Amino acid sequence: MAQVGYSKKVMDHFMNPRNVGVIEAPDGYGKVGNPVCGDLMEIFIKVKEDKVEDIKFRTFGCGSAIAVSSMVTEMAKGKSLEEAIKITRKDVADELDGLPPQKMHCSNLGADALHAAIEDYWIKTGKIRPEDAKHKQGQEGEEGESCGNL
Amino acid sequence: MCGIYLDHQSCCPVDPRVEEFARHFSGKDFGNPSALHSRGLTAKAALEEARARVAELIGAESPESIIFTGGATQANNLAIRGAALRNSAKGKRLLASQIEHISVLNPHKDLKKGGFELNLIPVDSTGQIDLSSLERLADKGTVLTSIMYANAEIGTVQPIREASEIVHEKGQMLHVDGTAAAGKIAVDVQKDGIDLFTLSSNDIYGPQGAGALYVRPGVRIQPVLFGGGQERGLLPGTENICALAGFGEAARLARLEMAGESMRLRTIRDALIEEILKIDEARLTGHPSQRLPHHASFRFSRIEGESILLTMDAMFNIQVSTGSACSSRTLEPSHVLLAIGLRHEEAHGSMIMTLGRQNSMDQVPAIVSATEKTVERLRALSPL
Numbered sequence: 001m002a003q004v005g006y007s008k009k010v011m012d013h014f015m016n017p018r019n020v021g022v023i024e025a026p027d028g029y030g031k032v033g034n035p036v037c038g039d040l041m042e043i044f045i046k047v048k049e050d051k052v053e054d055i056k057f058r059t060f061g062c063g064s065a066i067a068v069s070s071m072v073t074e075m076a077k078g079k080s081l082e083e084a085i086k087i088t089r090k091d092v093a094d095e096l097d098g099l100p101p102q103k104m105h106c107s108n109l110g111a112d113a114l115h116a117a118i119e120d121y122w123i124k125t126g127k128i129r130p131e132d133a134k135h136k137q138g139q140e141g142e143e144g145e146s147c148g149n150l
Numbered sequence: 151m152c153g154i155y156l157d158h159q160s161c162c163p164v165d166p167r168v169e170e171f172a173r174h175f176s177g178k179d180f181g182n183p184s185a186l187h188s189r190g191l192t193a194k195a196a197l198e199e200a201r202a203r204v205a206e207l208i209g210a211e212s213p214e215s216i217i218f219t220g221g222a223t224q225a226n227n228l229a230i231r232g233a234a235l236r237n238s239a240k241g242k243r244l245l246a247s248q249i250e251h252i253s254v255l256n257p258h259k260d261l262k263k264g265g266f267e268l269n270l271i272p273v274d275s276t277g278q279i280d281l282s283s284l285e286r287l288a289d290k291g292t293v294l295t296s297i298m299y300a301n302a303e304i305g306t307v308q309p310i311r312e313a314s315e316i317v318h319e320k321g322q323m324l325h326v327d328g329t330a331a332a333g334k335i336a337v338d339v340q341k342d343g344i345d346l347f348t349l350s351s352n353d354i355y356g357p358q359g360a361g362a363l364y365v366r367p368g369v370r371i372q373p374v375l376f377g378g379g380q381e382r383g384l385l386p387g388t389e390n391i392c393a394l395a396g397f398g399e400a401a402r403l404a405r406l407e408m409a410g411e412s413m414r415l416r417t418i419r420d421a422l423i424e425e426i427l428k429i430d431e432a433r434l435t436g437h438p439s440q441r442l443p444h445h446a447s448f449r450f451s452r453i454e455g456e457s458i459l460l461t462m463d464a465m466f467n468i469q470v471s472t473g474s475a476c477s478s479r480t481l482e483p484s485h486v487l488l489a490i491g492l493r494h495e496e497a498h499g500s501m502i503m504t505l506g507r508q509n510s511m512d513q514v515p516a517i518v519s520a521t522e523k524t525v526e527r528l529r530a531l532s533p534l
Contacts, residue, residue, distance in 0.1 A: 006460075011460075011464060014457075014460060014464075015461075015464055015465065017531065020530070020531055031533070035494075035495040035498070035534060036493075036494045036495050037475075037494070038454055038474065038475050038483075038494075038495075038498045039454075040533055040534065041533075042533045058531060058532060058533040059531055059532070059533065060452065060453065060454060060531075060532040060533060060534050061454050061457070062454050062456035062457055062474070063456055063457055063460045065454075066457060066531060
């Protein structure tokens, strides 16, 4: 039977999201998306010996936005920062057994939020300069713009 | 699957009495109504019986005013394209409310490509059309105005009689999409002053794939499909007797039961609205009183509608709808919610509940509790 709607894994992560919450005084913090577009994600990381020791997220968005956030935290936890920053949007979608095509762009922001959090840590520790960060913190996409959907 | 179904605006279960009635016409009473033998005559009789019942439901002059179609989308296309093209000598301006269904707006947009001009009538924050704008826009050269009887997303009922007076005073035609309203509230196409009226079978618990367009006697439209002479040549093609017979029976039952059923649903609806509005930052969308009796629609701040729909379904087995962008094919928020003045981030948090024959008052506590828990769960996840 052709797959209709979300995969079982997406629904599992949506209904039982992992690593929900906030880390007080995080070592790294990333926030991407825009409530105007219907998706806003934030990721908090705690770093120990260059590894993602702890990670938490909070997300405003649709089912796939929440599942993507949960999955990316699970994938990153325990990995070295160098490994974690290589996690791509596609890796996250693959790990969820795929996302509906129209959701691939708008709600698949988990990897971006993770990268923003890692870069935030690198900026704070002097590894990179702020202008070298690939992911801008905060909100992107204004009302009337495409909101990332194609 | 024993849940609580609250999405009657998108699909109604076929009434078991309708199913029983219609079943014969796919089995023992099969026949093509255009054929002159006995089987054809049986089918023709069933078709004309159905036409009479649909005509009665909306107070049409005669069964001949009813053109059967394959659903409301076909009826809307036939009304708009058929009337605009047939009467284009009188003018090439079209009017429609901002919150019309996509099957009304898209034929209009297509006509624009063919040289017609389209103007949209604005609505206020409750979703009612602005009659002074209608008065101003309906000037010379306007050939057709489309205003829906009631809106399926926000439940708001339009002041059709007032709109009709304005349109007719200027000698123009009024098309009314009655898909959401027919069988739910009393509609009388003659008293309401309607020239073209769309209705759908499934919205009144009939089979899907059937609908009708009422065409007031004397109103001229042209076909948009060409073939045999069925349906006065306006919608050619062999009739779907099974679905149309069911549609007729559904119309008969709706007419008989509408008053009592509307009262019953209104009571449940009011209880739902009262309880759900107690949730922090919950708002009603649409008109507080001029709304369909089975319709409750809300928005919640800081959470998103698709997540609401999925949580209600997966966790509580309650099926609702939403106007959120994230649940639509286009990923655009509902044009209806934007037209009533909601900002994008407000429109994302929409939830629509539409009641039906199988719902009862004793379900209200479970629905309210599920809504509270869903909102609480998603707000706990939300950074906003």
